[in-house]
Amino acid sequence: MKAVIFAGGFGSRLSEETTLRPKPMVEVGGRPIIWHIMKIYEHYGINEFVVLGGYKVDFIKNYFLNYHDQSSDFTIDLASGKIRWQYSRTENWSVTVLDTGLETMTAGRLKRARRVIGDERFLLTYGDGVSDVNIREAIAQHERSGNWVTLTAVSQPGRYGALGLTEDMTQVRAFREKAAGDGGLINGGFFVVEPQVFDLIDGDESVWEEEPMERVIERGKLGAYWHRGYWQSMDSVRDKMVLEKQWESGNAPWKLWD
Template sequence: MKVVIFAGGYGTRLSEETGTLPKPLVEIGDMPMLWHIMKIYSAHGLNDFIICCGYKGHLIKKYFLDFFHRSNDLTLDLQNNTVEVRRVATEPWKVTLADTGLETMTGGRLKRVRDYIGDETFCLTYGDGVTDLNITDTIRYHKEQGKLATVTAVQQPGRFGALDLSPDKTRIKGFREKSMSDGHLINGGYFVCEPAVIDYVIDDTTVWEEEPLKGLVADDELAVYHYPGFWQNMDTLRDKHVLQKMWDSGKAPWKVWDRPDGAQAAVNG
């Protein structure tokens, strides 16, 4: 199963870092946020990634082109122009790096990678949020619901759009602005989708969170997976500091790949 990651935005709320880097390359614990997200999926057996690049996308491409050499010890014989890898450590990842345009909106980015996705169920997320969500369970739930898409609903105070749920809490009725005082759930950004969701995207100007999600709601094709556990995005410098503090404590909740009991294998198909 493939994992699509939106990684092309400007990251303007994190301008202290994104003036020189795309937000997915901003580091937590000396590793890019993008690496953390991919490690979460990989812990559940998902290792085929499609990265939707845009702003400073060449730096994301360079990161992965240099990944093998960066991850290993090397001996360079400058006289003979040879390189010997002394310690082989890498990831089991296949990574497609797609230039989806500088000004393309999220929905447009998804449409541009349609050919890479193919005809199978895929996961979709943003390049700025981490969680200890059981990805395997979300995939299983999505298949049980039989809808075109499933969104993970999480609780988070602040400035995020809230989800209005159906009485039985298995469908989304609509979206609205969230206030600091309410306790409603928000879009946690971890989706499981069928390729047909891309039919809801009109063109490059389409925002995934607008016409496509609202269209799926109108057609009763958007299921919701409730997750009460850890979720945190990196939208501002304060968010980065919060995540860095968690990582420095040695108990980062999203570090599911390093748990003694391990993560479950992903659902096949």
């Protein structure tokens, strides 16, 4: 199963960092936040990734193109240029980086990647949030439900819009992305998705959190996996500082791997 990561936005609310690099490449603990997200998935046996780039996508491409060299020790014969690799600390990942357009919206990026994702179930998330969410349990609930999309519902007050859920907390009745905050549960951004959703996306101007989600709800096919643990997005310099402090403590809540 592939994990697809939105990584093409401008990240304007983190402009102190994103004038130089795309938001998913902003570092926490010396590693881009997208690396942390991928490590979370790897913990659950997911090691095939599709990165949906746009803004400064070359930064992302160069990071992964040079990943092996930067993560490995080597001996080089300067006269011949011959390199002997000594030790590699790289991950066993397959990473596809796609340029899905500078101005393309989230769902448009997803639709452009259809040929790479294929007609199979996939995982989907944003390139700016970490969590200790149990991906395995979310997939299992999704499989039992018959839904086309299962999102992760998390608790977060203030600036996010709450989800309207059924009484058993497993089905979404209303989706209000980043509306006037009134507390409650919100979209935590870790999705399990069936390929039927591709037919609900109009084109490049389609936003994942708008028409596609509303159309899934209209069909009664949007489920919710309630995650009661840790979740944190990186929308501002303050958020980045919170994540840095947690990582430096040696006990980052999202670090599920050894």
